[in-house]
Amino acid sequence: MSNPDSQASESDSSPQESSPGRLLKAARLEQNQTQQEIAKGLFISEQKVEALEQDYYTPFSGRTYVRGYLLNYARILNLDSQPLLDAFNQIAPNRVVPVDRYKSTGELLALDGKHRQINFRLIFIISIVTLVIGFLVIKKSSIAESIESAALTANQITSKPVPPLVGPVPLIDINSSATQPKLPTVSQPFTTIAIARAPALAEPNPDIDSTIQVIAELKLTFAGQCWTDIRDAKGNKLHYNLQQADSEITLLITPPVKIFLGNAVDTKIFYNDKPYEFPFRGRIASFMLEQPHNNAGL
Numbered sequence: 001m002s003n004p005d006s007q008a009s010e011s012d013s014s015p016q017e018s019s020p021g022r023l024l025k026a027a028r029l030e031q032n033q034t035q036q037e038i039a040k041g042l043f044i045s046e047q048k049v050e051a052l053e054q055d056y057y058t059p060f061s062g063r064t065y066v067r068g069y070l071l072n073y074a075r076i077l078n079l080d081s082q083p084l085l086d087a088f089n090q091i092a093p094n095r096v097v098p099v100d101r102y103k104s105t106g107e108l109l110a111l112d113g114k115h116r117q118i119n120f121r122l123i124f125i126i127s128i129v130t131l132v133i134g135f136l137v138i139k140k141s142s143i144a145e146s147i148e149s150a151a152l153t154a155n156q157i158t159s160k161p162v163p164p165l166v167g168p169v170p171l172i173d174i175n176s177s178a179t180q181p182k183l184p185t186v187s188q189p190f191t192t193i194a195i196a197r198a199p200a201l202a203e204p205n206p207d208i209d210s211t212i213q214v215i216a217e218l219k220l221t222f223a224g225q226c227w228t229d230i231r232d233a234k235g236n237k238l239h240y241n242l243q244q245a246d247s248e249i250t251l252l253i254t255p256p257v258k259i260f261l262g263n264a265v266d267t268k269i270f271y272n273d274k275p276y277e278f279p280f281r282g283r284i285a286s287f288m289l290e291q292p293h294n295n296a297g298l
Contacts, residue, residue: 225244
């Protein structure tokens, strides 16, 4: 008679052994590669590589990002990515963020503890930077107030009213041969008032229109499957999709735009029908596309 506990354990272990994380980890160990090497190839932290291998997807932004990382992980190990994606779809077919696949609660808490420790350090650093910035702002405000107070005092001194003329007004003798009367003497000198001229305003140049925005045509062609994320300067999504092989997209953009490519090797970019050379590391590219000089892509 079979033991129901052993049958339950066997049924629970089979999906885990065939999960994408278990398959990737087994292939990495077989090829004698470390998590640090995989992290450098994917441009993510070692904690996220550990999360992928444990089928723990909470640290990632969404389902499409997880699929992109699984796809690139398989390419680093020269594996067929389709079985991994099929296993991933079985784990979470309709969820935005897949469920956790840890065998025990202890493993889940251990990985969450690493992320919490990193978050606490980040919060501490942000708090210190905020305090320093606040101190500098307060100090700058006090210096500005001191300068303004000194300027007001100087203005009150220089704008002192001119005292009136003092002394008796002389009588003019009609029979005198003098044609001009003598002016009375001034007992106090005049106070000189300094008048500052405001700088002349620069005349606007009618040839320059700051409201004009450059509209350009951006075209991308894909020889292989590639996750693509294109956003404008304000972070709005212009294109957000997993492109299939032998496909292309064309967008009208206003530079600059932020571009992320999961498979930059098989992707070509054309700016106004001219090739645009972009930087990438490994198979991933993440860069800001500025307006090329003279609308040239080279």
